Amino acid sequence: MSVGAHKKSRSPLAASLPVAIYMGQHAAAHQLYDWIVTLPIAIPGPFAKISAKQTFAPDLAKALLAREEPLIDIAVAKSCDDHDTLLVLWGRGDKAIRYAIAANPYRIGFLGFDSDSINDLFARPDEELMRLVFTNPSMTSSALATLFDRKGSFSVLDDTVWLKAVLAASTAPALTLDESFEIWLDRLRFAQDGWADYQESLGFTAAWRLVETLEPTIQAAEVLEQLLLNINRFSPPLENHGYGMDEARQQSHRAETYNSAQRLFVLNALQKWRRENAPSDLPPLRKYEPDFHAGVRTCVARASTKARVLVDELLSSDDRWTRLGAYGGARAWTKDLVDQTYARDGVDFLREAVTNPAFHERGAVRDKLKSLIAELSTNAKGDTPDAFGTKQDLSSTFRMIGERLWKRDHRTYALPNDDTLFDQDSDARHDYELTLTERIEKLERNIHVELRHTALFYQERIEASGATREEAENQVAPLWTIRDAATRLASGLKQIAVVVETQQQASQLAKASPGLRGTSLWAWIGVFALGFIVARFVVK
Numbered sequence: 001m002s003v004g005a006h007k008k009s010r011s012p013l014a015a016s017l018p019v020a021i022y023m024g025q026h027a028a029a030h031q032l033y034d035w036i037v038t039l040p041i042a043i044p045g046p047f048a049k050i051s052a053k054q055t056f057a058p059d060l061a062k063a064l065l066a067r068e069e070p071l072i073d074i075a076v077a078k079s080c081d082d083h084d085t086l087l088v089l090w091g092r093g094d095k096a097i098r099y100a101i102a103a104n105p106y107r108i109g110f111l112g113f114d115s116d117s118i119n120d121l122f123a124r125p126d127e128e129l130m131r132l133v134f135t136n137p138s139m140t141s142s143a144l145a146t147l148f149d150r151k152g153s154f155s156v157l158d159d160t161v162w163l164k165a166v167l168a169a170s171t172a173p174a175l176t177l178d179e180s181f182e183i184w185l186d187r188l189r190f191a192q193d194g195w196a197d198y199q200e201s202l203g204f205t206a207a208w209r210l211v212e213t214l215e216p217t218i219q220a221a222e223v224l225e226q227l228l229l230n231i232n233r234f235s236p237p238l239e240n241h242g243y244g245m246d247e248a249r250q251q252s253h254r255a256e257t258y259n260s261a262q263r264l265f266v267l268n269a270l271q272k273w274r275r276e277n278a279p280s281d282l283p284p285l286r287k288y289e290p291d292f293h294a295g296v297r298t299c300v301a302r303a304s305t306k307a308r309v310l311v312d313e314l315l316s317s318d319d320r321w322t323r324l325g326a327y328g329g330a331r332a333w334t335k336d337l338v339d340q341t342y343a344r345d346g347v348d349f350l351r352e353a354v355t356n357p358a359f360h361e362r363g364a365v366r367d368k369l370k371s372l373i374a375e376l377s378t379n380a381k382g383d384t385p386d387a388f389g390t391k392q393d394l395s396s397t398f399r400m401i402g403e404r405l406w407k408r409d410h411r412t413y414a415l416p417n418d419d420t421l422f423d424q425d426s427d428a429r430h431d432y433e434l435t436l437t438e439r440i441e442k443l444e445r446n447i448h449v450e451l452r453h454t455a456l457f458y459q460e461r462i463e464a465s466g467a468t469r470e471e472a473e474n475q476v477a478p479l480w481t482i483r484d485a486a487t488r489l490a491s492g493l494k495q496i497a498v499v500v501e502t503q504q505q506a507s508q509l510a511k512a513s514p515g516l517r518g519t520s521l522w523a524w525i526g527v528f529a530l531g532f533i534v535a536r537f538v539v540k
Helices: 017-026 029-037 058-066 070-079 083-091 095-103 115-123 127-134 141-148 152-156 159-171 181-190 194-213 218-230 245-249 251-272 284-288 294-304 311-315 320-329 335-353 364-374 390-408 436-464 469-512 519-538
Strands: none
Touching: 017 029, 017 058, 029 070, 058 070, 058 083, 070 083, 070 095, 083 095, 083 115, 095 127, 115 127, 115 152, 127 159, 141 152, 141 159, 141 194, 159 218, 194 218, 194 251, 218 294, 251 294, 294 320, 311 320, 320 335, 335 364, 335 390, 364 390, 436 469
16 A cells, blocks of 8 residues: 555544554554554554654554564554553564664653563663664653663663663763753743753753762773763753752852852862772773773863853863863864964864864954964974874864854854865965965955855755745856856956966066066066956956
C-alpha cells in the first residue's frame, strides 16, 4: 500500500480500534511493518503518529506482539510509545529489537526501561547500544541527571561501567543545545513555565556536579573532559559555594552572591583537577604520560567565561591549560590583548582563537587574527619551521567555523568562503611590498568577496520572506552585474599596471644605459594610449 493511499478515509489506519486490532492479528507482516513505520503524520487512529509521537493503543500492541513475527516486533520496537510493550520486547533478548528500542524516537527518556532492563543493559556493556539509549533525541535532561547523580538503577553500577555510560551520554542532544548562557538566563527569567525550565536545567547541573563529586583519577578525567567539551551550558551547582535557597530570597544581594559562588566553584575546580591531586596509587608507567587532567581545566575555563565573573584571572593564569580555555571562550578582545596573548602562547593561542566566535565577528579583531595566521611561519617558540601545515590547518578551521557562524547571523559574522587568509604568491608581504598588479588583484578580490556576501545575504532574506529562489535571484541580480563590471575594470587596470611596471623597469635600465633614456617619453605615450583604449572598449 502506498503512502498516498493512507490519506483516504477508508484506510485501515483511520479505522476504529477493533478494526485495527483485527488488522494487527490477520494482515501480512510486511503490510503491518509499512503501516507502523512509514505512516504520514496526518493520519488519525490507533496507528497514527501525532505531533511526532506514536499513539499505540495497549490492546493493539498486545495483538501485534502475540503474532511473534520478527518483522512486526522490529516495527513496534521502532515506533511504539507504550511502556509495557517495549519492556516485553526488550525481554525477548533479540539484539536487533533492543537496538530498535534504543533508537525509538517516540519513547521519552527511559520509557520502556525498568530496573531489570537497565541492569540487563549494563550486564555486558555494549557501547553502541548505550550510545543509542542516551543520545536518543527523546532523552530528557532530567533522565540524564539520574544517570550523572547515580540514582535509582544506576547506583548499583561499578565505577568502570558507570563511567562508560557517562561517556556514552556526553553527546546527548538534550545537553548539546547551541545557545549562549545569556540567552538561557533570559529565557529562564521570563519563562512562563518555570518548572519546565527547571527540569531542563537538571541534566546540565548534574553534569557540572561531577566536577565536584568525581575522584580526580585519569579515567575520570578522560570522561569528564569529553562531557564538558560537548555540553553548551555552564550551570554549576552552587549550594556548596554560598548560594542556596536562603541567598536566592535576598534579592538585594542575589547577583553579588551568585557571581561570588560561581567564581568559587571555578577556582576550586581548577585547583582540584591537577595532576598532583590524582590518587597516589597510579600505575608506575602512567606517571610519564601527559597531564590528562589538563583537558578538564581547559573545559572548565572555557565554559566559565560565559559567566564573565573571572575572565581576566583566567586569561592571566599561570596554568597554560587554563589560559587556553579562556582563549577559546572569552568575548571581550582588543588588538592589544591579542598581541599580548599571542606573544605569550603563540600557535597554541591561535588554535583556540579560531574556534572562538568572538574572533569571527566583523571588525579589527577578526582582521588581526587573520593577519597573525597569514604571517605564521614558525612555531610558538620561533625556532622550528612550520613543517606540519599549521597555517593551512588554522586557515581551514577558520573558514569552516566562520561559515557556520555566518549562516546563523549574517550581520555579525563574515562569510570566509573565498576570503583568503594569505596569498600564495605574495605570502605574508605587506601592502607596500606588493607590485601595482598585485595590489589591483587584492582590491578586486576584496570587492568580489563583499559583493558576494551581500548578494547571498539579501537573497536568503528575500527567500525567507516567501519569495521563490528565482524571484530572489532576480532581485539581487544588479549586485552580480556590479561584480562583473568590477571584474572588467580590474582587468583594464591590470593591463595599465603591466605597462606602468614595464615603464618603471625601462626607466631603471635607462639610468644604467644612457642610450635607452630616449625611450621614456614614448613609453608614457603608450601608457596613456592604452588607458584610452581600455576606457573606451573594455570598461562597459
